[in-house]
Structure formats: C-alpha cells, structure tokens
Amino acid sequence: MDLHKLTIHELRELLANKEISVLELTEDVFKRIDDVEDKVKSFLTLTKEQALARAKDIDEKLAKGEKLGALAGIPVGIKDNICTEGVRTTCASKMLANFTPPYNATVMKKLESADAIMVGKTNMDEFAMGSSTENSAFFPTRNPWNLDRVPGGSSGGSAASVASDEVIFALGSDTGGSIRQPAAFCGVVGLKPTYGTVSRYGLIAFASSLDQIGPFTKDVTDCALVMNVITGHDDFDSTSVPMDHPDYTKFLINDIKGMRIGIPKEYFGEGIDPGVEAKIKEAIAKLEELGAIAEECSLPHTEYAMPAYYIIAPAEASSNLARYDGVRYGLRVEAEDVLTMFNRSRAQGFGTEVKRRIMLGTYALSSGYYDAYYLKALKVRNLVKQDFDRAFEKFDCLLTPIAPSVAFEFRSKADPLSMYKQDVCTIPINLAGLPALSLPYGLVDGMPVGLQLIGKPFDEGTLLRVAYTLEQNTDETRLKPVLGGSGR
Ligand code: GLN
Numbered sequence: 326m327d328l329h330k331l332t333i334h335e336l337r338e339l340l341a342n343k344e345i346s347v348l349e350l351t352e353d354v355f356k357r358i359d360d361v362e363d364k365v366k367s368f369l370t371l372t373k374e375q376a377l378a379r380a381k382d383i384d385e386k387l388a389k390g391e392k393l394g395a396l397a398g399i400p401v402g403i404k405d406n407i408c409t410e411g412v413r414t415t416c417a418s419k420m421l422a423n424f425t426p427p428y429n430a431t432v433m434k435k436l437e438s439a440d441a442i443m444v445g446k447t448n449m450d451e452f453a454m455g456s457s458t459e460n461s462a463f464f465p466t467r468n469p470w471n472l473d474r475v476p477g478g479s480s481g482g483s484a485a486s487v488a489s490d491e492v493i494f495a496l497g498s499d500t501g502g503s504i505r506q507p508a509a510f511c512g513v514v515g516l517k518p519t520y521g522t523v524s525r526y527g528l529i530a531f532a533s534s535l536d537q538i539g540p541f542t543k544d545v546t547d548c549a550l551v552m553n554v555i556t557g558h559d560d561f562d563s564t565s566v567p568m569d570h571p572d573y574t575k576f577l578i579n580d581i582k583g584m585r586i587g588i589p590k591e592y593f594g595e596g597i598d599p600g601v602e603a604k605i606k607e608a609i610a611k612l613e614e615l616g617a618i619a620e621e622c623s624l625p626h627t628e629y630a631m632p633a634y635y636i637i638a639p640a641e642a643s644s645n646l647a648r649y650d651g652v653r654y655g656l657r658v659e660a661e662d663v664l665t666m667f668n669r670s671r672a673q674g675f676g677t678e679v680k681r682r683i684m685l686g687t688y689a690l691s692s693g694y695y696d697a698y699y700l701k702a703l704k705v706r707n708l709v710k711q712d713f714d715r716a717f718e719k720f721d722c723l724l725t726p727i728a729p730s731v732a733f734e735f736r737s738k739a740d741p742l743s744m745y746k747q748d749v750c751t752i753p754i755n756l757a758g759l760p761a762l763s764l765p766y767g768l769v770d771g772m773p774v775g776l777q778l779i780g781k782p783f784d785e786g787t788l789l790r791v792a793y794t795l796e797q798n799t800d801e802t803r804l805k806p807v808l809g810g811s812g813r
Contacts, residue, residue, distance in 0.1 A: 346384050347387070404482065404496055483496065487543060509775020521566035524561065601769055713753075
C-alpha cells in the first residue's frame with residue numbers, strides 16, 4: 326500500500342486497527358523521499374535514523390497497549406527556522422549553517438508529546454524572507470506540479486514535502502504569507518492561526534509582531550487535528566494568549582447555510598490573473614449554491630498594507646538579526662580586530678535579500694526617519710486592522726485569492742518589488758493578526774489555485790467549517806501533482 330499518499334486521519338485508523346505498524350509507515354515515507362527528493366528537494370536535513378528509532382519505540386508502546394498521543398506515528402516535516410534539539414537548524418542561511426539548538430521549540434515539544442515523528446527539516450527562503458524559496462542559501466526547492474516552477478515561499482520546502490507525499494503533514498511559519506502562498510502554489514491546505522494562538526518560543530524570529538507557526542496538511546480534517554496539538558498558552562512566549570482553544574474537529578461540519586461571507590473588492594481586478602479570479606468566483610458561486618450569503622464589501626486601506634509591511638517587517642528583522650555577529654550567534658569570520666570580524670561575519674553570513682531587509686529596517690528606525698516611516702507604518706497598520714473590524718461586524722468570514730497568480734517560473738521575479746507583490750493578498754492579514762486558511766481550488770494552466778478564507782480573531786473554527794464544506798461538496802480541493810516538468 327502507498328501509505329505516504331494517505332492523510333493523518335486515514336493513517337490513524339489503520340494504526341488503531343493494527344493494520345499497519347508505525348515502522349512500516351515510516352519506512353514507506355523514507356522510500357518515497359528516496360524516490361522523489363532528487364527532483365523536489367524539499368529537505369535541508371533528513372533525520373532518518375532518529376525517525377526509525379522513534380517508530381520502533383512507538384510500535385512497542387502500541388503493542389503494550391499504552392495510551393499514545395493524537396498524532397502517534399505520523400511523519401512530519403519541520404521548517405528549518407523551528408528549533409529542534411540536537412538537529413541542525415539553519416534558517417536556510419550560511420549564518421546558521423552549523424547551528425544545532427540545545428533545546429526544542431514549544432511546538433516541537435507538543436508534537437513529541439503527541440508522538441509524531443519528525444522526518445526532517447524543510448527548505449525555506451533565508452530567514453523566511455521571500456516568496457519562492459529561491460532565497461535559500463543552499464538550493465531552491467521545486468514545485469511538485471511542475472519542476473520548472475517555484476513552490477512559493479518562504480515555507481516552500483514544507484509545502485512541497487506535503488504535496489509530493491514525502492511527509493504526511495508539515496509545519497511552517499507565516500509572517501506575511503509564508504504558509505498560505507506556498508500552500509496555494511503546491512495545492513495543499515495551509516493555515517496561519519490568529520497571532521498568539523501558537524507559541525513562537527523556539528521559532529527563529531523574523532518579525533516578531535507578525536510571525537506565527539501553522540500547519541500544512543493534505544485536507545481540512547488533518548488541519549484541525551494538527552491545530553488541536555500545536556495550539557495553547559505558553560509561559561515562554563509572552564504574546565501567546567492565555568485562553569482555552571476549542572477542539573477544532575468540532576468545526577468539521579458540512580453545512581454553511583446562512584453564513585455571511587464578505588468578498589472584499591480590493592482583492593480582485595487589477596494585478597490579479599484573470600484565470601485565478603475566475604476560479605475564485607467559481608468557488609464563491611459554489612458556496613452560494615451551498616447556502617452561504619456572499620456579498621461584496623470594501624477594505625479601503627488594503628493598498629497601504631504592503632508598504633506598511635515593508636517598513637514594519639524589516640524594522641523588526643533588523644533588530645532581531647542584530648544578534649548574529651559572530652560572537653553571540655552565528656558564523657564567525659576571524660579578522661585582525663573585532664569590528665572587522667563583525668563586518669566580515671555579517672557580510673559573508675547573510676544573503677542579499679536579508680541584507681536588503683536589514684538596511685531598510687535600520688534606516689526606517691534611525692532617529693531622523695523613525696516618525697516619518699516606522700511610526701507612520703504603525704498607524705497604517707491600525708487602519709488596516711480597523712477595516713477588518715468593520716467588515717466583521719457584518720460578515721462571518723471573508724474570501725479572497727491567496728496570490729495574484731499561480732506558481733511562477735524560477736528567476737522570473739528577479740527584481741525585489743515584483744517578488745514583494747506576491748504577498749498583496751496575504752500581508753494585510755498578518756498586520757491585523759487574524760487567522761486565514763489557504764484552500765486549493767482547482768487548476769489554472771495545470772497549476773493549483775488557492776483561495777483564502779479570513780476569520781475573526783480566534784475564529785479558526787469558521788474557516789475550517791467553510792473549507793470542510795467546500796471539500797465535501799466539490800472535487801476542486803483535493804489535488805494531486807504528477808511531478809512533471811524538466812526540473813532543470
Ligand atoms: N514573502 C514575505 C516576505 O518576504 C512574507 C514572508 C513570510 O511570511 N515569512 O517578507
């Protein structure tokens with residue numbers, strides 16, 4: 326049986342009925358990795374030995390009838406900016422090429438106590454800055470749907486590993502779209518939870534007021550199952566919200582009758598590929614047919630979200646990345662004096678995009694420009710948030726495209742601005758701290774399209790419900806790639 330093709334919930338059943346062993350499943354997943362990893366290149370590090378040892382361990386516990394966690398024996402890929410004790414964590418940067426964390430991120434502890442099995446660390450844009458995984462200091466990951474195209478980014482390795490069945494699910498991080506856009510490009514489900522829902526402890530910081538960890542899964546049910554494990558308050562992250570999170574599987578309801586869905590007009594039209602737009606409109610029509618009430622609305626400050634993000638995110642990054650100086654953290658290039666050592670370490674350790682962000686952020690925070698740029702951007706952020714607050718007085722959730730186009734070819738977005746524009750539909754959600762789910766919805770030119778469902782704070786449940794209903798009533802959401810293209 327091709328176990329790697331199955332979902333978490335399907336595998337849980339097979340494991341519970343003792344039809345398969347965890348070792349069988351783990352070996353099958355590594356066989357799949359052997360078969361396709363050369364083409365896709367999802368992973369920076371594989372942890373086969375540890376995974377097989379853990380699999381045997383869990384099988385023994387199963388045999389003894391011990392009670393096991395909710396993800397027992399399920400193979401998972403972890404984005405390489407999430408700290409894993411004893412396993413190299415590089416952020417796809419030369420700066421951290423030899424960094425082995427002495428501790429686990431909180432999400433890793435949670436996955437471990439749920440008895441999931443880590444298969445490896447996935448590729449990404451360096452320090453999560455980018456939208457194509459081309460900024461990895463090591464190599465690009467390829468889109469399993471067409472190896473000549475990017476998988477999206479920055480969590481491109483996580484998205485590609487799930488789409489190509491190298492893992493059953495994966496974790497990524499989303500600062501401005503880095504879970505949702507690669508999920509859309511690779512045709513899998515991705516969720517950015519409400520800011521404060523999943524602990525950021527042990528997530529290597531990019532922009533701390535925006536970063537949030539979330540799941541990549543093959544279907545909506547799996548998304549709920551993973552959310553049940555990774556959410557929760559954490560004393561080690563002061564921005565994690567002290568509240569009880571629901572059992573997310575309770576929202577897997579095939580019924581959206583009477584639900585009010587807002588369609589913000591600023592997310593359609595100019596700049597959005599007509600094929601993508603047509604597909605999203607098809608999804609809206611389907612939702613109406615299923616009993617939802619869809620209505621146009623307006624989020625008037627949308628156009629200012631991207632400029633504000635490209636002040637705020639680089640500002641926070643410039644501060645977060647100051648620690649990589651060859652002394653406290655990261656690569657050290659020896660030199661005759663300490664300043665030259667700092668300079669050389671940072672010049673050789675960081676790639677072009679990371680340096681660009683550090684310069685932008687340092688400039689925006691400098692005393693002469695702080696008010697004109699940083700403070701102004703914070704005010705804009707507030708206006709963006711208020712737009713959403715107003716919309717949610719009327720609607721249960723909002724629906725937009727995830728990205729202006731389907732996955733593009735390598736090197737086709739060479740100038741930074743055209744790459745930044747990839748995130749026009751996803752960035753406002755991070756600025757407002759809201760949850761948003763990326764659901765595959767059919768193909769355009771043979772490549773997956775993603776639709777975005779945006780929710781009220783802590784209302785991931787409504788997003789799961791709408792996505793689940795679409796999944797149950799159409800064939801558009803469960804897509805499987807064929808690993809096509811030349812892969813050159
Ligand atoms: N592509 C966006 C950026 O480069 C978002 C990245 C992210 O979400 N980590 O900043």
